[in-house]
Amino acid sequence: MPIKFIYLGLLAIMSAAALASDGPSLQDFCVADAKSSVLVNGKACKDPKLVTASDFSLAGLHLAGNTNNAxxxxxxxxxxxxxxxxxxxxxxxxxxxxxxxxxxxxxxxxxxxxxxxxxxxxxxxxxxxxxxxxxxxxxxxxxxxxxxxxxxxxxxxxxxxxxxxxxxxxxxxxxxGVITIANAVFGSNPSIPSSILAKAFQVDKKLIPVMRTQFKI
Incomplete structure (x- = not known):
């Protein structure tokens, strides 16, 4: 087989691997262990022997949220x-x-x-x-x-x-995750320089401090 075809075959395999999504889970579940200090993409798994039905349940979603805000x-x-x-x-x-x-x-x-x-x-x-x-x-x-x-x-x-x-x-x-646009732009910590915000929004630089007062945490 010509070397170029071998090269193209390897390239195709590597490309497919790069585009592949996450594979199937290797276990029934991985209940988050809130006490673990291990840093992973998600949470470390709790010992399956210590898992209970409560780990898969949440009460109270029938209750109305408090909408008394801005x-x-x-x-x-x-x-x-x-x-x-x-x-x-x-x-x-x-x-x-x-x-x-x-x-x-x-x-x-x-x-x-x-x-x-x-x-x-x-x-x-x-x-x-x-x-x-x-x-x-x-x-x-x-x-x-x-x-x-x-x-x-x-x-x-x-x-x-x-x-x-x-x-x-x-x-x-x-x-x-959630990024609320106005809060992120005008309430960032530390603040985005006023000159950048004024240029980005094409407004008078004097308006930026006023906007910040609305969204600063």
């Missing part, structure tokens, strides 16, 4: 930090409560796609596509409607009804 919404998470049995399983969920006219502000999940189901109320939802188009795709959702927010894209939810709205979101990561 944006009028509350997200109640059910991640691996709250359900140890989710560790390594690649899924999680949230409950979203939004008061009338409230919003779940522009944010991204850096590690997960989200699928949202409206349980009560009417929501306006949307996400923005990546550069260069930056298209805003929006939809009005009512009870029972479902919408998908692709991984890493900026998105939001707004209650446009007259009553409290509730939705359940499922995400394909045990720890999807």
């Amino acid at each position: 944006v009028g919404s509350r997200v109640t998470p059910a991640f691996a930090a709250h359900i140890p049995g989710l560790n390594t399983l690649g899924i999680s969920m949230v409950r979203l409560d939004i008061a009338p006219s409230g919003i779940n502000p522009l944010h991204i999940h850096p590690r997960a796609t989200e699928i949202l189901t409206v349980i009560e109320g009417t929501l306006e939802v949307g996400f923005i596509t990546s550069n260069p188009d930056n298209r805003l795709l929006t939809k009005i959702l009512k009870k029972g409607d479902v919408f998908v927010f692709p991984e890493g894209l900026i998105h939001y939810q707004k209650n446009i009804g007259k009553s409290h709205a509730v939705a359940i979101g499922a995400l394909n990561s045990q720890n999807p």
Whole structure:
């Protein structure tokens, strides 16, 4: 066999390996051990002999979140930090409560796609596509409607009804992460220099300290 074909074959194998996704789990479960000091991509596994049904359970998601805040919404998470049995399983969920006219502000999940189901109320939802188009795709959702927010894209939810709205979101990561755009940009620690923010947003530099007062933790 000519050497070039051997080389191309090896290159194809290496490329396939580089593109492969995570392999299947090598055990039934890996319940997170909150007491372990081992640093891994996730949590270290608890001794299977010490695992109980409670490691796979979370109570209270039927309770409404407190929406008495500046944006009028509350997200109640059910991640691996709250359900140890989710560790390594690649899924999680949230409950979203939004008061009338409230919003779940522009944010991204850096590690997960989200699928949202409206349980009560009417929501306006949307996400923005990546550069260069930056298209805003929006939809009005009512009870029972479902919408998908692709991984890493900026998105939001707004209650446009007259009553409290509730939705359940499922995400394909045990720890999807969240970056709320305004909070991250104007509330970073240490602060992003005013000159950079003013240039980026094309506004007067004097406006930046005013914005920071709204979002500084």
